[in-house]
Amino acid sequence: MYVDRRRIELLMRRALDRLGELERMMWEELSESMSELEAMLDARYYSITDGVMDPLYTVIDKGDHVLIVVDLPGSNPDTIVVETREDSIRIDAKVSREIVARALHGVEWASRLERYSGVIRLPFKIDKNTVEVERRGSTLLIRARKLV
Amino acid sequence: MLNAFYEEEIYGFLFREYRELGDPELLLVSLPDVGLVGSIAAVNIIRELSMKDSVGIDSYSAFPPVVVVQGGEPKHPMRIYSGDGMAVLITDVPVPPPAVAPLARAIVEWALRRRVKAILGVTGMGNPARIEMEKPGIHYLALGKTAASMAEKLGSEAKRLSDGILVGPMALILKEAARARMDMIVLMVDSYIDLPDPEAAARAVEAVSRITGKEISVEKLMKEAEMIKLRYRELMKETRSMMAKMGKGYEYRAPLLYT
Numbered sequence A: 001m002y003v004d005r006r007r008i009e010l011l012m013r014r015a016l017d018r019l020g021e022l023e024r025m026m027w028e029e030l031s032e033s034m035s036e037l038e039a040m041l042d043a044r045y046y047s048i049t050d051g052v053m054d055p056l057y058t059v060i061d062k063g064d065h066v067l068i069v070v071d072l073p074g075s076n077p078d079t080i081v082v083e084t085r086e087d088s089i090r091i092d093a094k095v096s097r098e099i100v101a102r103a104l105h106g107v108e109w110a111s112r113l114e115r116y117s118g119v120i121r122l123p124f125k126i127d128k129n130t131v132e133v134e135r136r137g138s139t140l141l142i143r144a145r146k147l148v
Numbered sequence B: 001m002l003n004a005f006y007e008e009e010i011y012g013f014l015f016r017e018y019r020e021l022g023d024p025e026l027l028l029v030s031l032p033d034v035g036l037v038g039s040i041a042a043v044n045i046i047r048e049l050s051m052k053d054s055v056g057i058d059s060y061s062a063f064p065p066v067v068v069v070q071g072g073e074p075k076h077p078m079r080i081y082s083g084d085g086m087a088v089l090i091t092d093v094p095v096p097p098p099a100v101a102p103l104a105r106a107i108v109e110w111a112l113r114r115r116v117k118a119i120l121g122v123t124g125m126g127n128p129a130r131i132e133m134e135k136p137g138i139h140y141l142a143l144g145k146t147a148a149s150m151a152e153k154l155g156s157e158a159k160r161l162s163d164g165i166l167v168g169p170m171a172l173i174l175k176e177a178a179r180a181r182m183d184m185i186v187l188m189v190d191s192y193i194d195l196p197d198p199e200a201a202a203r204a205v206e207a208v209s210r211i212t213g214k215e216i217s218v219e220k221l222m223k224e225a226e227m228i229k230l231r232y233r234e235l236m237k238e239t240r241s242m243m244a245k246m247g248k249g250y251e252y253r254a255p256l257l258y259t
Helices: A005-050 A097-103 A108-112 B034-048 B097-113 B145-152 B169-179 B198-212 B219-223 B225-245 B248-252
Strands: A056-061 A065-071 A081-084 A088-094 A115-121 A132-136 A139-145 B006-010 B013-017 B026-029 B052-058 B068-070 B073-075 B078-083 B086-091 B118-126 B138-143 B158-160 B183-191
Touching: A005 B097, A005 B225, A056 B225, A081 A139, A097 A108, A097 B225, B006 B097, B013 B097, B026 B034, B026 B097, B034 B086, B034 B118, B034 B183, B034 B198, B034 B219, B034 B225, B052 B086, B097 B118, B097 B169, B118 B145, B118 B169, B118 B198, B138 B145, B138 B169, B138 B198, B145 B183, B169 B183, B183 B198, B198 B219, B198 B225, B219 B225
Parallel strands: B026 B086, B026 B118, B118 B183, B138 B158
Antiparallel strands: A056 A065, A065 A139, A081 A088, A088 A115, A132 A139, B006 B013, B013 B052, B052 B078, B068 B073, B078 B086, B138 B183
16 A cells, blocks of 8 residues: 555654644633632632621612622621622621631631621722611611613 | 541542542532532531541642641641541632642542442532521523433422533533542532522522431531621632632523523
8 A cells, every 4th residue: 555654654643733723722711710719819818817808799780770689698797788789888897706717627727717898899889878777687688779 | 636547639639548448339529619519518517417527628839728627637738528428528628720620620529439320420500689588499401311300300499400501610510520420419509609608508508408318407507607607708708719710600690591
């Protein structure tokens, strides 16, 4: 059987080049994801040294109004402060050290966590006068009419 | 870290078996996703069924350089627990998007090699109306006859997902399972998109209980909901960033083909 050696070499080279390119792309993507993760871990490190946790939240667009669900597990309900602006909401709350210690298995750094504090940037402006705050356990529901 | 009696590398992931698996018929897979429903549910199942840490999964290129220490014992960040004819895969770290495809392939391949009959993927289904739901809804997809007959046990409590778009690790595992002709059920529970949702996880556990016929209590899970939310908040933050990169937003778009 006739074998075109040069053609086979060419095909192999192309395949190897393609594989190399794919590997490079995968590494680039991976290192990009890893650096994001590293940045997040850095932020966490600083939050631990400051003793401040930023609250987790989700913003739900309900047409003419907006619903913001804020999770403040372990917070002391009497210490929750909500400050609203047209384009942002500031949340502050102290946490129960006992719950934090139990939740995080009493790891040493957890004892430094003292409070939640963070600003929620809203994707649209709200009417400050229509803001309603409801508390369901450690979850805050903030409803506000959108400004048109 | 326990001494492995058997190790094998599958698609770049090292599976280190350090305890007898038995013959698990079902592999429950939970990877960090919407509301961390699968992750929270899986940990509750492992605890309630007193399952044993049997396999460590690792990859120096795909996972961050992490060792998890539990009860003074170092562990791999991704592990498979086994017992009672079932295996449960959990992870302490989020999987970076480029590593999801090879990991999905590796999980299905491992399940095939261990002669697992079906994979049960447990995940959340982000629902903006979740806050109004007292009992989050259960949805499922079944691939293959064994999976379909298992899903029948869910009864009227669960609805078969008829139309929609699935995005993320579970979508890839489902595709790989189809390629390998492995039966699979994907269990999805209505949940918050980017907040840890222990209530939705409890519903998922109840569904797993029905499918497997094993009694799995959710009492402790519900009682400790607040602590679980606190424990999982950092993983949720990491997962949220990974989900955005995976195009999770596609799930909120209707499929283009309709009948």
